[in-house]
Amino acid sequence: xxxxxxxxxxxxxxxxxxxxxxxxxxxxxxxxxxxxxxxxxxxxxxxxxxxxxxxxxxxxxxxxxxxxxxxxxxxxxxxxxxxxxxxxxxxxxxxxxxxxxxxxxxxxxxxxxxxxxxxxxxxxxxxxxxxxxxxxxxxxxxxxxxxxxxxxxxxxxxxxxxxxxxxxxxxxxxxxxxxxxxxxxxxxxxxxxxxxxxxxxxxxxxxxxxxxxxxxx
Amino acid sequence: xxxxxxxxxxxxxxxxxxxxxxxxxxxxxxxxxxxxxxxxxxxxxxxxxxxxxxxxxxxxxxxxxxxxxxxxxxxxxxxxxxxxxxxxxxxxxxxxxxxxxxxxxxxxxxxxxxxxxxxxxxxxxxxxxxxxxxxxxxxxxxxxxxxxxxxxxxxxxxxxxxxxxxxxxxxxxxxxxxxxxxxxxxxxxxxxxxxxxxxxxxxxxxxxxxxxxxxxxxxxxxxxxxxxxxxxxxxxxxxxxxxxxxxxxxxxxxxxxxxxxxxxxxxxxxxxxxxxxxxxxxxxxxxxxxxxxxxxxxxxxxxxxxxxxxxxxxxxxxxxxxxxxxxxxxxxxxxxxxxxxxxxxxxxxxxxxxxxxxxxxxxxxxxxxxxxxxxxxxxxxxxxxxxxxxxxxxxxxxxxxxxxxxxxxxxxxxxxxxxxxxxxxxxxxxxxxxxxxxxxxxxxxxxxxxxxxxxxxxxxxxxxxxxxxxxxxxxxxxxxxxxxxxxxxxxxxx
Numbered sequence: 117x118x119x120x121x122x123x124x125x126x127x128x129x130x131x132x133x134x135x136x137x138x139x140x141x142x143x144x145x146x147x148x149x150x151x152x153x154x155x156x157x158x159x160x161x162x163x164x165x166x167x168x169x170x171x172x173x174x175x176x177x178x179x180x181x182x183x184x185x186x187x188x189x190x191x192x193x194x195x196x197x198x199x200x201x202x203x204x205x206x207x208x209x210x211x212x213x214x215x216x217x218x219x220x221x222x223x224x225x226x227x228x229x230x231x232x233x234x235x236x237x238x239x240x241x242x243x244x245x246x247x248x249x250x251x252x253x254x255x256x257x258x259x260x261x262x263x264x265x266x267x268x269x270x271x272x273x274x275x276x277x278x279x280x281x282x283x284x285x286x287x288x289x290x291x292x293x294x295x296x297x298x299x300x301x302x303x304x305x306x307x308x309x310x311x312x313x314x315x316x317x318x319x320x321x322x323x324x325x326x327x328x329x330x331x332x333x
Numbered sequence: 334x335x336x337x338x339x340x341x342x343x344x345x346x347x348x349x350x351x352x353x354x355x356x357x358x359x360x361x362x363x364x365x366x367x368x369x370x371x372x373x374x375x376x377x378x379x380x381x382x383x384x385x386x387x388x389x390x391x392x393x394x395x396x397x398x399x400x401x402x403x404x405x406x407x408x409x410x411x412x413x414x415x416x417x418x419x420x421x422x423x424x425x426x427x428x429x430x431x432x433x434x435x436x437x438x439x440x441x442x443x444x445x446x447x448x449x450x451x452x453x454x455x456x457x458x459x460x461x462x463x464x465x466x467x468x469x470x471x472x473x474x475x476x477x478x479x480x481x482x483x484x485x486x487x488x489x490x491x492x493x494x495x496x497x498x499x500x501x502x503x504x505x506x507x508x509x510x511x512x513x514x515x516x517x518x519x520x521x522x523x524x525x526x527x528x529x530x531x532x533x534x535x536x537x538x539x540x541x542x543x544x545x546x547x548x549x550x551x552x553x554x555x556x557x558x559x560x561x562x563x564x565x566x567x568x569x570x571x572x573x574x575x576x577x578x579x580x581x582x583x584x585x586x587x588x589x590x591x592x593x594x595x596x597x598x599x600x601x602x603x604x605x606x607x608x609x610x611x612x613x614x615x616x617x618x619x620x621x622x623x624x625x626x627x628x629x630x631x632x633x634x635x636x637x638x639x640x641x642x643x644x645x646x647x648x649x650x651x652x653x654x655x656x657x658x659x660x661x662x663x664x665x666x667x668x669x670x671x672x673x674x675x676x677x678x679x680x681x682x683x684x685x686x687x688x689x690x691x692x693x694x695x696x697x698x699x700x701x702x703x704x705x706x707x708x709x710x711x712x713x714x715x716x717x718x719x720x721x722x723x724x725x726x727x728x729x730x731x732x733x734x735x736x737x738x739x740x741x742x743x744x745x746x747x748x749x750x751x752x753x754x755x756x757x758x759x760x761x762x763x764x765x766x767x768x769x770x771x772x773x774x775x776x777x778x779x780x781x782x783x784x785x786x787x788x789x790x791x792x793x794x795x796x797x798x799x800x801x802x803x804x805x806x807x808x809x810x811x812x813x814x815x816x817x818x819x820x821x822x823x824x825x826x827x
Contacts, residue, residue, distance in 0.1 A: 237555045243519070270340045274348070274403035278458055278470040281355055282477060285451050288362065289481030292444035296487075 136176055143169040156202045164195050178254055181261040344402040347409035350390040350417065351457050357383040358450040365443025373441055380428060380446040384421045384453070391417050401463060405525050408463035411823035412605070412675070416460045416598050423595045423682050424453050429798045430690040431587030433791060437698035440485060440585060448485075449591060452478035456599035462606055465514045465524045472510070472567070475599060476503050479592055483584040495583025502566065502576040510563025516556030517611075526611040533614040554618055560607055561622050568600045570660065571629035574653045581649035586696065586703065589645055590689035593652055594682045601678040604663055605824075609671060616666040623664040624756060630657030631760055635767035645703045647770060648688055651729060654767055655681050661760060662744040665751040672821030673743035679816065680728075680740040680809065687725045687802040694718065694791050694799060708774055710783025718789060719778045721803035728806040730771035731764050736809035743817065 146169065149162040167190045174183035268276060345352070357379065365376045391414055399410035428446070435441040455475030462468035480503065484496035518524055521532035536553055562573065569577040581589050608619055634654030641647040659681070662674025695702035695711075712719040728737035741764060748757040791799075809816060 237551055242552055271404045272406075272466075273343065274406050275464075275466045275470055277355075278467065278474060281451060281454060282470065282474050284359070285448065285474060285477045285481070288444060288447055288451075289477065289484075292442070292448070293481060293484055293487060 132176060136173065139169045139172045139176075143173070156207050157199065160195060160199050160202050163198075164191050167191050167195065177251070178258070179260055181264055343404065344400075346394060347400060347402050348407055348461070349394060350387045351454060351461070353390055354383060354387050354450060354454045354457065357386070358447055358454065361443060361450065362447050365447070368443070370441075373443070376443045376446050377428065377432060380450060381425060383450055384425045384428075387453075387457075388418055388421045391421075405527065406464040406467045407461050409461060413460045413602070415819060415823050416602050416675075417457055419679050419682065420453060420456050420460070420595050420598050423598070423686050424449065424591070426686045426690070426798055426802060427587075427591045427594060429795050430686070430693050431590060433795065434585070434587045434693045434696060438486065438585065440587070445482065445485060445587075448478045448482050452482070452591070453595070456595060456602075459599045459606075460602040462603075463526050465518065465526070465529075465611075468526075468603065468606060469507075469511060469514065471599075472603065473507065475596060476507065476567075479588075479596065482588045482591065483580060485588065486585045489583075489585070491583040492585060495580045498576055498583075499580045506563050506566030506573070509559050509566065513556045513559025513561075513563060516552055516559065520552045520556065526606060529611045530613060533612050536614050553612075553615060557612060557615055557619060558622070560612075561619060561626075564600070564604055564607065565626055567603070568597075568656050568659075569653055570626040570656050571633040571653060574630070574633070577653055578646050578649040581652070582643060582646045582703075586645065586689060586692055586701065590686065590693065593648065593689060594686040597652075597682050597685070598678055601659065601675065605671065605675075608663065609666075613666070620664050620666060620751075623660050624753070627657045627660035627664065628756070628759060630654060630660065631763040632657075635763045635770075638767065638770050641770075642705055643703055644692060644705055644708070644774070645689075647705070648685070651767070651770075652685070654763065655729075657763075658741060658744050658760065661756065662747045664753075665747040667747070667750065668824060669750065669821060670744075670747035671824045672817075673747040675824050676813075676817055676820040677740045677744050679820070680736050680806075683802065684725055684728050684737060684806060687721075687799065687806065688729065690795075690799050690802065691718070691722050691725065694789060694795065697787075697790070705774065705777060706784065708777045709781040711778040713783045714786055715789045717800070721800060722778060723775050724803045724806050726771040726774050728810070730768040732768070734810045735806050736813055737806070739810060739813040739817070 143166055146162045146165040150159045150166065153159040153162060167186055171183040171186040174180075174186065361376055361379050361383070364379065365373075368375055394409070395411070395414050396409065397411055399408055401408055427449070431445075432441070435445060452475050455471050455473070455478060458467060458471030458474060460471075462471055480496055480500045483499055484493055486492040514524075517529055521529045523529060523532070533553065536550065566573040581593060584592060612619065630653050634650045634652070634657060638647050638650035638654065641650060655677075659674050659677050662670050662672075662677055664670070665673075692702055695707055708722070711722065724735060728735035731737045731741040741760075745757045745760060748754075748760065
């Protein structure tokens with residue numbers, strides 16, 4: 117019985133590995149596509165793909181809540197808005213790609229050196245299974261959302277509040293940088309005035325003689 | 334499996350200054366929305382009162398024994414307290430100096446003060462950080478506020494360009510720092526600086542790691558490199574200094590003043606928390622990296638500053654050079670070295686506030702006064718402020734009896750103690766070269782003819798504050814003992 121369990125476990129692990137490698141390679145390729153795509157709309161769509169695949173990787177790590185949030189928030193809200201912006205802006209692609217060829221050799225060289233160094237250090241010799249044990253498997257009743265909820269407002273209360281302050285900065289900055297009052301050549305509605313409007317402001321009652329009376333006189 | 338985490342209410346009291354600043358920033362945000370332009374003094378007064386209140390709270394809650402709260406992610410210690418007090422002081426000076434400038438450029442709006450206060454909050458979080466998570470969040474709060482303050486002058490193309498450069502390079506730096514932190518987390522399995530420090534204590538150079546720290550040896554250094562790159566970016570040490578001249582030049586002078594002063598204290602705190610407290614055991618590894626950064630910063634900063642015709646750019650390169658000196662104190666890795674670096678940082682922020690304050694004093698509506706020629710013949714226009722500028726420049730150059738001399742002296746002592754006599758000699762050589770461009774301003778003020786003799790106009794509080802700021806450089810130079818003793822006493826208490 118014990119041996120049988122062990123074998124099944126192994127087989128599941130390998131299936132998991134295959135899934136991991138599939139998603140990881142799609143993720144890497146789509147991330148590469150984001151920065152090399154000629155069309156900015158394609159780049160945004162590839163970024164959506166990258167988010168989806170990383171959400172799948174998080175699911176493999178039993179982090180369902182984060183995975184779903186990533187899809188809902190980033191793909192569902194942020195990227196859709198982003199797509200809007202990209203489509204509305206008239207982006208001159210040729211100007212953006214100016215100097216790309218000139219900086220490519222140096223950039224590639226630096227990237228290759230960094231990738232080589234990272235491969236040296238971050239290989240399985242340091243992060244292999246015999247070095248770092250695999251994370252614990254959870255039972256069916258385990259809820260990632262509940263676990264997250266129990267620490268987010270307790271253990272991580274302080275970082276959580278600072279993150280809220282960072283969002284406040286983002287709002288203040290966005291309004292300060294973009295809100296302009298245009299007074300000339302713009303027509304706008306003032307909801308306050310609309311609500312406070314009285315009948316006398318809109319309707320003028322003109323008393324005049326009815327037609328028949330007019331005829332008679 | 335069904336472990337319920339019982340919530341223990343954390344001790345909120347140590348973080349009372351932080352909560353006060355955040356609450357007041359929100360209050361000012363709301364109050365300011367209802368004010369007309371000529372009631373803006375209320376915003377200004379509230380902002381100054383916020384700093385005063387935070388200072389009082391910090392003083393009242395001061396304890397010599399360090400204490401942790403919020404699940405060890407927040408630390409209150411003597412070093413943090415002193416650094417916070419100086420942050421309030423310098424920010425208060427910044428508000429006083431920049432008021433007239435902001436008024437004349439249509440920037441006198443609530444956002445400037447709210448963003449500055451939130452940046453102060455970010456610095457406070459950074460100063461009191463005791464885990465990688467809070468450290469990073471504090472840094473982001475500070476940086477995001479600063480990016481948007483640089484861009485606040487929306488119609489200026491130079492300011493927008495500066496903000497863009499600052500934002501992009503800052504984001505890269507944050508990415509580097511975050512990557513390094515993730516590696517450190519991977520090695521030690523903890524975000525808490527104390528646990529990281531315990532993990533780093535197992536580090537033995539050139540040997541395999543003990544069983545409980547698999548592969549830690551190489552990985553520690555790998556993470557450390559990225560962390561140092563991130564810090565160097567934020568500090569502006571060569572070769573990660575490219576953004577400093579452009580941002581200092583492009584930002585409105587009132588923002589440059591803020592950017593170039595108080596955040597340096599926070600950057601020092603970040604260095605201390607990460608390198609000294611977190612990775613102190615890896616001192617042998619990071620000392621070499623800091624030596625390289627320090628040598629390059631002192632050389633590039635001082636040499637390039639000579640060629641600048643714009644005083645904001647010149648002070649930007651001078652900042653880079655000063656960062657090199659600051660690192661001299663840190664790289665020793667001893668308490669006396671850290672104390673020297675802290676003294677240097679505090680003195681530098683005061684000098685920098687005064688220096689940029691002088692530019693603000695000379696500028697008027699539609700006139701920036703940021704070229705060296707604008708200082709020509711200042712002695713004829715106003716002998717008193719020419720003398721104040723002389724004190725500030727002497728202090729930056731390190732001429733006795735101003736405090737800049739003592740600041741340089743103590744970091745050089747630290748370098749000599751570390752057995753790096755060649756480095757100390759190099760630093761002296763570089764500061765001699767650096768003296769040239771500081772003294773050039775003094776020459777322009779005293780020996781050249783003024784282009785025009787428009788009198789200097791400034792509100793009384795600015796004149797008094799600027800005079801006290803500059804005279805403080807002389808007074809601290811004559812009696813450096815108290816501040817020096819304070820720095821060496823509080824440092825390393827955490």
